[in-house]
Amino acid sequence: MARIVGGLGSPHAPSVGAAVDRHEQDTPYWKPLFDGYQPMRAWLERERPDVVVLFSNDHFTSFFLDVIPTFAIGVAAEHEIADEGWGKRPLPPVPGHTDLASHLAQSVVADGFDPAICHRLPLDHGCLTPLSALFSWTPAWPVRVIPILVNVLHFPIPTPARCFKFGAAVRRAVSSYEDDLKVVVLGTGGLSHQLVGERFGHIDPVWDAEFLDRLQDDPQSLAALEHRDFIERGGSESVEVILWLCMRGALSPKVRTVHRNYYHATLTGYGQLILEDLGGAAR
């Protein structure tokens, strides 16, 4: 049987991916963040997951206003690197896992969720930034990835409660997959930031710390909040922490934080997290 061994949290800002491409991990600006990736890379090398279920969002790269899926699952055997307009990042295509993605789609639909099925879903910085910070891709990506993209940009977007429950449905799906696979769930984006309007640049490190505390101990209380609560506290773009609620929903109620880092950068409060799953049934 497949099982989820833990959950990770990572930013997905494009500037972080650009820093990887320029080998700037040790510059004064980036070191506080990339030092936070070291324990995550070590943990992944130790756990050696077969599959990462990656919760992220598209940034008007693969989706446009013509079709905005609320939840979308990438089921391809291999995911292309998207060109967001300035050239593709120098990364090889990312291997997918069609069998598990197929099962996942079947299972969550049976469970009351109705994601879009995507046979071609070029990945933008929302997925590539965390993958390129957490894994080496030479000679090959060491893991298969199932991207699950959630609409966080065009309202109405799914509620925090819905995302948390969707994560639980993903857990039930993984737990009912017949092959013996180790799966890690990865929540991306956030934490506090706003990239629009006169309030552009809003960051609230106190709220971010509270969010990370509650994500471990009392995620239900975060899931009970409204979008507006996140927007007021953390800025409009911080509402994408519903992607972290998907991740947390896919873990058992009891988890242990084995790593946590925070970096208050120019435009964003970056959070990094490893939550080990202490077992137990899905909600």
Added chain:
Amino acid sequence: MKESERRFANPCPGTYLLTVSLAQQGYRLSSFCRSLMRPENRAAFRADEVGYMRAQGLDEREIAMVSARDWLAMVRYGVNHFLVFRVAGTFGVGLTGAAAQMRGETPEEFKRTRRVWEER
């Protein structure tokens, strides 16, 4: 647009969410922004900004927003900021430049509000 949607789209001061009616109003302008993801389109746009925008079907009000590099006006009109950034990027304006402009500050003033800053 209903008043309730307008209120929803502006949940706190200086904050703008993209809703269905706004996105529909901004559809053509958004399509124009998206077209600039291709280098050949960026070149055509740079060579003849207004001609390119007319060919994309933009009306005079929309053309004026882009010509004025008024990123905030585009957002308020119904274009998601990630699409606006693709136009700004075509003019060499990055995130911090767009931030300063939307806040009504010079880049230097904006920099002074930041805890850390990456010189590029």
